[in-house]
Amino acid sequence: MRRLWFLALVVAVISAGVLAGAMPGCALAPAVFEPPELSDGYYSIVDESGHPIVSTGLGVVVGDEFVTTDNRVFVVVAVRDRVATARFERQEDLGPYLPASTVLLSAAAPPAVGIYHTHSDESYIPSDGTSAIDDRGGIYDVGAALARALQQAGLAVLHDEAVHLPHDAGAYARSRRTAANLLRQGANVLFDVHRDAGPAAEYSRTVDGTTVAQVMLVVGRQNPAMANNLAFAQALKAAADQRFPGLIRGILYAHGNYNQDLSPHSLLLEVGDDHSQKEDAEKGAAMLASLVPAVWNSPALWQTQERISWSVLFWLLMAVVLGGGTYLVIASGGVLQAATRLGHIWESLKTMIRGRRPA
Amino acid sequence: MPVGMIALLIAAAAVYFGLAERALDRMRLTDRQVLVVLVLIAVASLVNFTVVPGPISLRVNLGGSVVPAAVAVWLLATADTAREKTRTIVGVVITAGFLYALARLMPAEPAQMFAEPTYLFGVTAGLVAYLAGRSRRGAFVAGVLGTVVQDLAQYLSLLYRGVPGSTWLGGAGAFDTTVLAGLVGVAVAEMVGEVREAWQGGPRNRGERL
Numbered sequence: 001m002r003r004l005w006f007l008a009l010v011v012a013v014i015s016a017g018v019l020a021g022a023m024p025g026c027a028l029a030p031a032v033f034e035p036p037e038l039s040d041g042y043y044s045i046v047d048e049s050g051h052p053i054v055s056t057g058l059g060v061v062v063g064d065e066f067v068t069t070d071n072r073v074f075v076v077v078a079v080r081d082r083v084a085t086a087r088f089e090r091q092e093d094l095g096p097y098l099p100a101s102t103v104l105l106s107a108a109a110p111p112a113v114g115i116y117h118t119h120s121d122e123s124y125i126p127s128d129g130t131s132a133i134d135d136r137g138g139i140y141d142v143g144a145a146l147a148r149a150l151q152q153a154g155l156a157v158l159h160d161e162a163v164h165l166p167h168d169a170g171a172y173a174r175s176r177r178t179a180a181n182l183l184r185q186g187a188n189v190l191f192d193v194h195r196d197a198g199p200a201a202e203y204s205r206t207v208d209g210t211t212v213a214q215v216m217l218v219v220g221r222q223n224p225a226m227a228n229n230l231a232f233a234q235a236l237k238a239a240a241d242q243r244f245p246g247l248i249r250g251i252l253y254a255h256g257n258y259n260q261d262l263s264p265h266s267l268l269l270e271v272g273d274d275h276s277q278k279e280d281a282e283k284g285a286a287m288l289a290s291l292v293p294a295v296w297n298s299p300a301l302w303q304t305q306e307r308i309s310w311s312v313l314f315w316l317l318m319a320v321v322l323g324g325g326t327y328l329v330i331a332s333g334g335v336l337q338a339a340t341r342l343g344h345i346w347e348s349l350k351t352m353i354r355g356r357r358p359a
Numbered sequence: 360m361p362v363g364m365i366a367l368l369i370a371a372a373a374v375y376f377g378l379a380e381r382a383l384d385r386m387r388l389t390d391r392q393v394l395v396v397l398v399l400i401a402v403a404s405l406v407n408f409t410v411v412p413g414p415i416s417l418r419v420n421l422g423g424s425v426v427p428a429a430v431a432v433w434l435l436a437t438a439d440t441a442r443e444k445t446r447t448i449v450g451v452v453i454t455a456g457f458l459y460a461l462a463r464l465m466p467a468e469p470a471q472m473f474a475e476p477t478y479l480f481g482v483t484a485g486l487v488a489y490l491a492g493r494s495r496r497g498a499f500v501a502g503v504l505g506t507v508v509q510d511l512a513q514y515l516s517l518l519y520r521g522v523p524g525s526t527w528l529g530g531a532g533a534f535d536t537t538v539l540a541g542l543v544g545v546a547v548a549e550m551v552g553e554v555r556e557a558w559q560g561g562p563r564n565r566g567e568r569l
Contacts, residue, residue, distance in 0.1 A: 163524025170462030173480050177530020309363030313370055
């Protein structure tokens with residue numbers, strides 16, 4: 001009997017894997033066959049007619065979504081030779097997120113913002129002379145500019161300058177310690193500040209009469225806080241669209257976790273790309289910083305996150321019940337045995353509550 | 360913070376510690392020992408200290424590395440046979456080497472990895488630790504100490520290259536890869552052991568140690 005249960009379990013797991021791999025939008029299977037990211041390369045996302053939407057040094061896989069500057073949502077349906085084809089999905093309305101006030105409300109506790117840099121070497125070619133420095137790259141200067149602007153906006157800032165080199169697959173595991181430590185120190189908001197890679201001048205824009213490097217917001221699709229972080233990104237973009245149109249390059253809803261499971265207000269910021277002037281990136285970061293108090297005040301953000309949290313909690317409890325039930329059935333050797341065992345547990349609990357030892 | 364978010368955080372922590380309790384329970388620890396270990400990991404996660412100050416620093420989180428490492432060393436010291444001890448130590452070295460190689464050979468961006476690195480390192484450490492240690496206790500020891508050794512290798516690498524920066528041991532506390540690798544190691548050992556047992560048609564009393 002036990003053997004049958006395990007055979008069924010193994011077959012179910014394998015079938016689920018095969019089916020998931022065949023499903024469009026599955027983030028797991030296509031990535032296995034993707035070429036590794038090239039340090040000098042970038043991915044281009046184009047629409048189904050071949051018109052360019054955006055370029056990014058971040059890897060792109062089927063199922064990723066991109067919200068453009070003008071809030072059109074595209075879903076990646078195919079990736080070949082670093083060109084991702086995306087289907088237009090819908091026009092996003094970020095209006096409900098618009099903040100009521102542009103300054104911190106006196107009643108609201110101001111957030112403390114934690115800033116760190118997973119990819120410590122990232123630098124800006126025109127200003128730093130190279131795209132990567134095997135130490136603290138130019139990205140730390142952009143982080144410092146962001147920190148200064150946040151402080152000017154009245155917020156507490158914790159800028160952790162820890163180095164997470166080398167720039168390899170272990171970088172996010174190392175920066176996870178930094179992010180967790182920032183939260184322990186009281187940070188309510190986390191910004192992991194990066195710069196993107198792409199064709200020259202792609203990020204350069206004139207915003208509010210000034211030349212700046214745009215900012216792309218990245219939300220990881222593989223973490224339980226993804227919906228909350230996406231709402232935070234949308235609220236930030238709504239505020240930017242109102243105050244500094246064109247500042248936000250878009251929101252990339254990407255394959256990965258990016259340590260965003262640690263907080264519901266955690267974002268990866270791509271501030272300019274390797275061809276941007278660092279000074280432009282610093283100005284873009286400062287503009288973004290000035291919006292954070294207004295976003296923190298947004299009642300729509302908090303209401304949305306409250307609703308999302310209850311929904312995630314429901315699904316978490318469902319997963320616990322289903323997972324625990326499956327474990328119980330397997331460990332007991334069958335459904336009937338599991339039911340009998342549950343009955344024994346229930347009887348023991350009742351006896352414990354009554355204060356007597358079980359028979 | 361809204362009530363829903365607080366409830367979600369509490370529920371997520373409860374599920375995590377519930378699973379951790381189940382994993383530790385499979386290592387021949389008493390209920391009291393399991394409770395003490397979990398409370399120590401949770402409380403000590405709030406304590407950080409610097410072992411090596413300066414531009415190339417080494418920082419430690421008590422609950423994320425020292426407590427699980429101490430449990431691992433205790434499990435190793437109380438292993439029944441010299442053979443079990445040797446096999447577990449070999450498991451630690453193999454796990455550390457495997458994690459170090461994995462970090463360098465995999466693509467740098469999570470989008471290009473076939474699995475999320477946060478979980479991949481824990482699962483890989485657990486799997487390798489089980490294959491090398493072939494026991495639940497061995498898997499926990501190799502998972503925890505293998506991760507610590509890998510982190511120390513990272514620190515030595517920065518020291519050798521003269522790159523200023525700080526290396527954390529267990530910096531994410533109870534949710535660090537160090538703890539996760541140990542717990543996942545036990546879960547993998549449990550799963551593989553159960554599947555093997557079921558495949559054989561039931562438990563066999565061959566004097567095998569778990």
